[in-house]
Amino acid sequence: MSRLKLNILEDEDDDPIASTVNIIDVFLVVIAVLLVILMSNPINPFATEEEVIVIKNPGKPNMEMLIKEGTELKHYQSTGEVGEGQGSKAGITYRMEDGSMIYVPE
Template identity: 40%
Template structure:
């Protein structure tokens, strides 16, 4: 009687413990990309990835007001500080901003 070779028992098993770490790294990368996409869409920051120029005013009229402007590839961010009030510096009015019913803000220079 001939013995049959059982290919399942004689197969080479990959005993490298690092091979499972590579798979975990791939899963972590997919999770990180999905998390970034979810955060960008959740906070409506998709404008940062367009070619259009824009200006965003966060918390208008409050102490922590912030103005974010994108012109071409350059993004500038201005945070208001209340140092102008106490420094005795004086300024001049340079224009007026109007908010329309649809939420759009129009700046009219004087």
């Protein structure tokens, strides 16, 4: 009768390698999901030679622009100040009722 109990205990023991294989399967799924996310990113480093422009916080003082031209990546950040720089007013533009624009120089 004691032999019967020992056989039952041996059958119920889990193989430690089986749990390791399950963990490896989970990691493979996580890696596959991360690769899909990377490939769907507009600034994908593995994408072809195309131009992509990403604008963060458009129209706000902390607006940023990322421009990818081929393998080159440029980052522009707004200072938050309006009208910064040198120059003068050159004229006035009016929008007509039909949608056309008229420029009147000063």
